[in-house]
Amino acid sequence: MHYRKREVVRVRASGYDCDVLVIGGGIVGLSAAYAITRAAPGTRVTVLEKETGPARHQTGRNSGVIHSGIYYRPGSLKARYAVRGAAEMVKFCAEYDIAHTVTGKLIVATERAELPRLHALVQRGRENGIPVRELVAAQIAEYEPEVRGLAAIHVGTTGVCDFGAVAHRLAEASGAEIRYGARALRIDRRPERGVAVRTADGAVVRGRVLVNCAGLHCDEVARMTGDDPGMRIVPFRGEYYELARPGLVRGLVYPVPDPAFPFLGVHLTRGIDGGVHVGPNAVPALAREGYGWGVVRPRELARTLAWPGAWRMAGRHWRYGGGELWRSVSKPAFTEAVRRLLPAVTGQDLVPAAAGVRAQAVLRDGTLVDDFLIREGARAVHVLNAPSPAATASLPIGREVARRALTALGRT
Structure with a gap:
């Protein structure tokens, strides 16, 4: 993003609109706002969200799974926050009467080469404090009669919920001022005075501390602030189908993931509405919000292609990426990936979602x-x-962000 400092609005020494200014009204930004007002009552928080409501992107466009934390390296933020966050999310949903259920899930090995990785997941789960039951092939039917595999593990703490509803409740419970339709265009930061953000509607919002939870645009917001994030967001589209015969699946069924990638592979997820999501794959998107092949934003695509890391990533993982692209353009290939877990599935059972x-x-x-x-x-x-x-981990993430923001504010 091209940025000329002369074009931004200047921060005044007084007249702050808020103490903490959050950019991004997804579940992480709203969790941060919620955590700040809980930890330091009286702190004024304003959330700027460019859409007309919360949770319009990553939060509201996933399969709704409350992850157990079994996949993540022990001691990592993902492991710590997911394990803690799963329990807290179930409690939050129960407290605020948000639709949720703890279903448990199966992770199924369908090839002998996957068995060592499955066993490694058992060990990782136990290191992370997660209850795991190992299953031989004949025991899989106890949980999923239509699923086939050589072996599996059952993880009892996995569930599903309505993360969009969680985000709405966080927005209400935080007491923060939420400004929708407020896309950040320019940011001026002066360490001794705070930050000022000019939004697309011409308003200027001033705060003492900025929290960047902009998701798909977080690197751009960091650069607008004047900080070098040292990374770039490369968007990957996850394409889903809906299962026309949801009775084939009782709960959640996953393949054994490849540890080289932060993607979990095509899986089956019975949601809180009773429908079964199938997917996602992972293909490069041609825009930050590229929800279909027809959505192309040349400037965003050019910025992605200008990042050396994007080319190095492609050169390193082209074979994996080629398989994902093939499953995107070929429904029979996608169907075959699902049939590894659920042999009864046909192409007619998969309805685009x-x-x-x-x-x-x-x-x-x-x-x-x-x-x-x-x-x-x-x-x-x-x-x-x-x-x-x-x-899943949004409540612990929100507390960590709140701790850092309040430290910068001088209130901890």
Whole structure:
């Protein structure tokens, strides 16, 4: 994003509109606002969201899974926050009467080469404090009669909920001022005075500390603030189908993931509405909010292609990416991937559903950032990598962001 400092509005020494100014009204930004007002009552928080309501992108366009934390490296932020966050999310949903259920899930090995990785997941789950039951092939039918595999594990703490409803409730409960239709155009930060944000409607909002939870645009917001994020968001579209015969699946069924990638593979998820989502795959999107092949934003695409890490990532993982692209354009190929887990599925059972886009942080050397990434600048906190399981972990993430923001504000 081209940025000329002369064009931005200047911060006044007095007359702040709020103490903490949050950019981004997804579940992480709203959790941060909620945590700030809980930790420091009386702190004035304003949330700027460019859409007309909350949770319009990553939060509202996923399969609604409350992840257990079994996949993540012990000691990582993902492991710590997902395990803690899953329990807290179930409690939050129960407290505020938000639709949810704890279903448990199966992770199924369908090839012998996957068995060592499945066993490694058992060990990882136990290190993370997650109850795991190992299953031989004949025991899979106890949970999923139509699923086939060589072995599986059952994870009892996984569930599903309505993350969009969670975001709405966080917005209400936070007591923050939420400004919708307020896309940030320019940011001026002066460490001794705070920040000022000019929005697309011409308003200027001034705060003492900025919190960047802009998701798909978080790197751009960081650069507007004057901080170098050291990464770029490379958007990956996740394409879903709906299962026309939802009775084939009782709960949640996953393949054994490839540990080299932060994607979980095509899986089956019975949602809170009783429908079964199938997917997602992971293909490069041609826009930050590129929910279909027809959505192309040349400037955004050019900025992605100008990032050296995007090319290094492609060169390193072209074979994996080629398979994902093939399943995107070929429904029979996608169907075959599902049939590895659920042999009864046919192409007619798969009905196209809404897609989502994952905000994947990529470093200059092409590394896909696997853990949550939170960095600080002068009077600023930037959440720079928070894709799945960020919705599950949003309450602990929000508290960590709040702690840093309040420290910058001088209130801890």
